[in-house]
Amino acid sequence: MDDEVHPTEVPDLVRRARDGDASAWEALYRRSYPRLLAYARRRLPGGEEAQDAVSEAMVRAVKGIHRFRSEGAGFDAWLYGILRHVVLDAQGGKRKESSDPVPETVDHAPLPLDRMLHQEEAGALRAAYGRLGPDDQEVLDLRVIAGLPAEDAARVLGRRAGAVRMAQSRALGRLRSLLEEETAGGV
Numbered sequence: 001m002d003d004e005v006h007p008t009e010v011p012d013l014v015r016r017a018r019d020g021d022a023s024a025w026e027a028l029y030r031r032s033y034p035r036l037l038a039y040a041r042r043r044l045p046g047g048e049e050a051q052d053a054v055s056e057a058m059v060r061a062v063k064g065i066h067r068f069r070s071e072g073a074g075f076d077a078w079l080y081g082i083l084r085h086v087v088l089d090a091q092g093g094k095r096k097e098s099s100d101p102v103p104e105t106v107d108h109a110p111l112p113l114d115r116m117l118h119q120e121e122a123g124a125l126r127a128a129y130g131r132l133g134p135d136d137q138e139v140l141d142l143r144v145i146a147g148l149p150a151e152d153a154a155r156v157l158g159r160r161a162g163a164v165r166m167a168q169s170r171a172l173g174r175l176r177s178l179l180e181e182e183t184a185g186g187v
Helices: 007-018 022-041 047-067 075-090 112-131 134-145 150-157 161-183
Strands: none
Touching: 007 022, 007 047, 007 075, 022 047, 022 075, 022 134, 047 075, 075 150, 112 161, 134 150, 134 161, 150 161
16 A cells, blocks of 8 residues: 555545544554654653554554544644643653654765764754753644644644744744754854
8 A cells, every 4th residue: 555645535544444444544554653653752762662652542543533523623633632642641741851852864965074964963953952842842843843734733732723833933943043052062
């Protein structure tokens, strides 16, 4: 099965999954897994713990698909909401700092100097991101990294869409300032 699922196909896949179609669940899982795992890895200390959290979230999604309503937030927001609860449960209800808040990027630079510069930039970004507060990190994870619309991120976070947009703007501003400090050698 092709792993690429166009967003317009999601409602049909959800309907089929609700009707018990295993291939629809597989397509939804393959589509969502990488982004859900990245989200969990930034919040949990170990890779295995993150994988377990995503698996648990998917089990809960399968069991609770009858509760999903397509009005309001979309399927992705619903999954992130479930995963967020699983992660909070795993953390004992409080946030833990992840050892690697931003995943490593794959480097396809052809020259060693380009590769070194790219690694330095990625390292500075990881360091700056790690200095952000947990609320800023979560907003950026949902909006920028996961690509959720403000309305869906708001549903996950229990806030209004306008408040999420404002929080994103402020978090990006703080990230920009911290990144400037990192690249200038300050800390």
